[in-house]
Amino acid sequence: MNARDGRPWRLRLYVAGQTPKSIIALENLKHLCEGQLGGRYKIEVVDLLKQPHLARRDDIIAVPTLVRRLPPPIRKIIGDLSSEERVLVGLGLPGRDTKNGRSRP
Numbered sequence: 001m002n003a004r005d006g007r008p009w010r011l012r013l014y015v016a017g018q019t020p021k022s023i024i025a026l027e028n029l030k031h032l033c034e035g036q037l038g039g040r041y042k043i044e045v046v047d048l049l050k051q052p053h054l055a056r057r058d059d060i061i062a063v064p065t066l067v068r069r070l071p072p073p074i075r076k077i078i079g080d081l082s083s084e085e086r087v088l089v090g091l092g093l094p095g096r097d098t099k100n101g102r103s104r105p
Contacts, residue, residue: 009033009041010069014060017049021080025064028081036093068092 013029015022033041046054048063058067068075068091077090
């Protein structure tokens with residue numbers, strides 16, 4: 001799946017309230033999506049303090065957890081999403097070549 005093929009991405013971020021990790025995870029995710037997907041994404045934030053029953057929907061065992069719903073296959077990343085390379089790999093997006101700053105496949 002190519003991030004630049006124009007198809008929309010659906011991402012779901014599970015959090016537990018407005019904790020520092022949850023806030024950072026959402027900020028990191030928005031930054032990464034704008035850089036990689038340029039507006040072809042939708043982020044749904046699920047606060048498990050308000051809707052704990054929704055944790056079963058995606059088998060959530062820790063927060064924050066990011067779930068890539070579309071494009072398939074479903075992928076999950078646990079943590080504050082601060083490691084851009086880890087998140088790119090986890091989402092199946094091309095990473096950055098640290099030597100010249102360009103995207104690599």
